[in-house]
Structure formats: structure tokens, C-alpha cells
Amino acid sequence: MNMDKRKLKGTGKLALVAAIGLMVGVFLQKGFLTSASVHDHEEAANTGRSAKERVWTCSMHPQIKLPKPGKCPICFMDLIPLEGGGDETGMREIRISPYAAKLMEVETSGVTRQFVDAEVRMVGQIDYDETRVSTISAWAAGRLDRLFANYTGIPVKKGDHMAEIYSPDLLTAQEALIQALGAVESLRQSKSDIVRRTAKSTVEAAREKLRLLGLTAEQIAQIEVNRKTSDHIILFSPVAGIVIHKNAQEGMYVQTGSRIYTVADLSSVWAKLDAYESDLDWMRYGGRVEFTTEAYPGRVFKGTISFIDPTIDPVSRTAKVRVNVSNEDLSLKPGMFVRAIVRSKMASGGCVMNNDLSGKWISPMHPEIVKDGPGNCDVCGMPLVSAESLGYVGEEKGNAPLVIPASAALKTGKRAVVYLALPDTEKPVYEGREVILGPRLGNFYIVESGLQEGDRVVTRAAFKLDAELQIQAKPSMMSEGGDRE
Numbered sequence: 001m002n003m004d005k006r007k008l009k010g011t012g013k014l015a016l017v018a019a020i021g022l023m024v025g026v027f028l029q030k031g032f033l034t035s036a037s038v039h040d041h042e043e044a045a046n047t048g049r050s051a052k053e054r055v056w057t058c059s060m061h062p063q064i065k066l067p068k069p070g071k072c073p074i075c076f077m078d079l080i081p082l083e084g085g086g087d088e089t090g091m092r093e094i095r096i097s098p099y100a101a102k103l104m105e106v107e108t109s110g111v112t113r114q115f116v117d118a119e120v121r122m123v124g125q126i127d128y129d130e131t132r133v134s135t136i137s138a139w140a141a142g143r144l145d146r147l148f149a150n151y152t153g154i155p156v157k158k159g160d161h162m163a164e165i166y167s168p169d170l171l172t173a174q175e176a177l178i179q180a181l182g183a184v185e186s187l188r189q190s191k192s193d194i195v196r197r198t199a200k201s202t203v204e205a206a207r208e209k210l211r212l213l214g215l216t217a218e219q220i221a222q223i224e225v226n227r228k229t230s231d232h233i234i235l236f237s238p239v240a241g242i243v244i245h246k247n248a249q250e251g252m253y254v255q256t257g258s259r260i261y262t263v264a265d266l267s268s269v270w271a272k273l274d275a276y277e278s279d280l281d282w283m284r285y286g287g288r289v290e291f292t293t294e295a296y297p298g299r300v301f302k303g304t305i306s307f308i309d310p311t312i313d314p315v316s317r318t319a320k321v322r323v324n325v326s327n328e329d330l331s332l333k334p335g336m337f338v339r340a341i342v343r344s345k346m347a348s349g350g351c352v353m354n355n356d357l358s359g360k361w362i363s364p365m366h367p368e369i370v371k372d373g374p375g376n377c378d379v380c381g382m383p384l385v386s387a388e389s390l391g392y393v394g395e396e397k398g399n400a401p402l403v404i405p406a407s408a409a410l411k412t413g414k415r416a417v418v419y420l421a422l423p424d425t426e427k428p429v430y431e432g433r434e435v436i437l438g439p440r441l442g443n444f445y446i447v448e449s450g451l452q453e454g455d456r457v458v459t460r461a462a463f464k465l466d467a468e469l470q471i472q473a474k475p476s477m478m479s480e481g482g483d484r485e
Helices: 002-036 038-047 098-103 168-186 193-212 217-226 277-282 462-471
Strands: 093-095 107-110 116-128 133-137 142-147 161-166 232-236 241-246 259-264 268-276 288-293 301-308 318-326 337-346 402-405 416-421 429-441 444-449 456-460
Touching: 093 462, 116 277, 116 318, 116 429, 142 168, 161 259, 168 193, 168 217, 193 217, 268 277, 268 288, 268 301, 268 337, 277 318, 277 337, 277 429, 288 318, 402 456, 416 462, 429 462, 456 462
Parallel strands: none
Antiparallel strands: 093 429, 107 456, 116 268, 116 337, 133 259, 142 161, 161 232, 241 259, 268 318, 288 301, 288 337, 301 318, 402 444, 416 429, 416 456, 429 444
16 A cells, blocks of 8 residues: 555656656747747748748758758858759859858959969078189199198189199290290391291290290299299199199199199189979079078078079979079188078069060070170170070060969869859859969969959858759769869
């Protein structure tokens, strides 16, 4: 009896809890639906469809389909209403409501023509200017009895004495000159013009031989005045610079042509930079380069591109770019690490816009030689070439390339796709289109074909539009064949 009462009492409590839970659930459901369906009813009133017919989905996860707005359970993005029925757009087009476009945060930008700046960053190091490296060698065989420049790194000036050499060949040549001078004097009273001319020719030949053996005009004149040979001859430096190699030692016997010193003129140096093959199109012979060094932070050096290596290093995938740099104060030293920047303003057709070089003529060997008209190089004598033949143009109308923001392009590796906002439509309509893009310049791509000036491309939420295209059972523009009807 008591047990039956306890069972009846427990059953009553369970029924009471169930009733309370049912009432709370109904209350919460009614409140939630009321707040969550405000926009749903507004849309239903505008479209003539009931709220029960509206389906909400995620632009990033089209498999999510819910009967009410809210957040995607996967990525927590705002759900958008799924447009259905009555869509007469093509296979490459998608129509969405203004509200959906706002939720997707779609942004567009116009396709324009403008000059775009390309900025290429490179690293490299300072090196000797090979055209200013000279060798001081023995012009006659002999013994080096003294080296005046006796260590590497010593600075020398043009005409400085470098070494003292004893050479039997030089002694013989000196004696030949002295004898020729004596013969001229002894034949001064001769009545035969042929004999006198022959004697004078012998003197000139003896002088020329000494000159070819490395003696200066002053040394030859001294021999003629003293009429006495010298067993040691001093060798002088023909150039100014720094001794970068000392190839001989005192007491060493050398042959004709043996290298004694290597001297480099550091008033002009090379900056050898490494450029990736993808950046070579932005650089031109004669272009300007700016670079900095670790030794002089904050100081900017400038140079001119004089050579671009025609081959690519198979390991680093870079090409050497050589830059001529003036170094009158000798602040730049070979081996210094540098960071360089090449700034180019690109025009259509892959040309570089440069008003300073437009219409000019440049030396093909020495880019610092620039003239207003055709002619020959002042240094090497080669004919000048036009700046246009080197890829330079002026800022003229029509030279600006067609460009789009980089964020507008969807690249699959083989193809590039953009979404266009079609004009004069009641609701936002976007069309997917495959385009051919040129190189990327900063935040822009050059458009080779597929777009026209004035078109508007989607720069934000293009991936969402492509996902919405798949929701509507249309092929993705990102897949092969998705751009075909």
C-alpha cells in the first residue's frame, strides 16, 4: 500500500516536470522564431514567397542549408538567402539579392589604363670594374732587384716607381742608341744625304726599341744626354689605383710578359646583383639602380645597369645584373654586401616608360654615354643606338597598359578568372570570365585580353560568388570547362 502511494507520487512529479519543459520550449521557440524571422518575412513580402520557402546557406560551405538566418556552423560566417526559381541567367552568370551581396561584402573596381610601378629588390656585392684593372708586367727579361710597392693593398699613382730591374736586353738596346747617336755626329760633315738619313733612321729605331721595352721618354732622353748605359732600369706605373696582387718577389728572374703587379682603379666599381628570372622583364640596359650597404646605413648609392647576364644559374635561378657605380671617394670596397632596388614604370607592350631617355641615343657598351641624336660613343667609338630599341618609351597617350587589382584575379595555375559586375540590372548580376593576364606589378596585374577599359571586376568576395554559382547547380569557373556555356 505504501509502495503504491510512493509510485503514484513519483509519476505525478515526472508529469509536472514534462509539462513545465514543454511550456518553456514552446515559449523559447516562439520568441526565437519571432526575432529570427523578421528579415525572412520582409523578404517574403517582397518576393511573394512565404518564409517557409526561404532557405539560408553559407557562401563558403554550400552544403549548409537552414530554414532561418544565422551563422554557418562550420566557419561562423553570416548565412545568405538562397535564391531559387525564375533565374534566367547564363551558365557563367549569377544573380543575388542586394541583401545577399551586402552580406557577402562584394566590392568592385573599374578596369583602367595606367602606368604601373614595378619594384624589383635584389642583393649582391661590390666588385672591381674589370675595365679598370691593369697589369704591370716585365717588358724585357731580367732580374727584379727591388720592388718599391712591396705589399698588397698599397695605393699608387700614375707614374709612381714600382720596381727596379736588371736586364741584358735593356743594356744592349741602350748601347745601340748611344752608338747610333755617335754615328750621326760622325757623319754630320758627310756630303751624302743618304748616309746621313740612314744614320738618323738608326737613331729613331733605337729610341723606338727602348720605348717598346718599357722606358719612358724621360729615361730615353737621359740616356742620350749622359751617353751612358744604366745597368738597372726603373719600371713606372701606367695607371693609378690599388695594388690588388703582387705576383713577384725581389730577386726573382722574370721573362718578357711576366706579371709583376695587378692594379685596380677603384674610382669606378661594379655592383653585381642577383635577379630572379621572373624579374628580368622589368630591367633594361641603361636603367637606374639604387642600393644601400651595411657599412653606410641610410646612405643611398646610385648606378646604371650596364649588363644583364643572358644565362640563368641552374641552382639559384637567378641572373647576374651588373651596375656601373661611380666611387670617387673610394667609400665602396670590393666584397661589400649591398641591397638594391630597381624601380620601373611599365607601359604597354612590355616597354619601360622613361621620359629622360625617350628619344635619346645610348652607347651599347657604355650606358653613361647618352646623346640627343645618333653618332658614335665617345669612349669606344661604336655607333649609338636609340633608346626605343632598348625598350624605352615616353609618357605618351595610349602607352598605358590595361590593369586590374591583383585581388580580382582567381588563378588556378593554368587559368585566370575574374567576375564582372554587369551593368543596368535590377539585382546584382555577376559574370565569370576567363582572362589572359600579363605579369604582376605590385598590387596590379596587366591584362593581355578578356577585358575592356570601363569594365567593373569583383575585387572582394569573388570566391564566395564562385561558391554561390555551385549552389545554383552551375559549374565552377575555377574548374576546367567552367567558363564554357
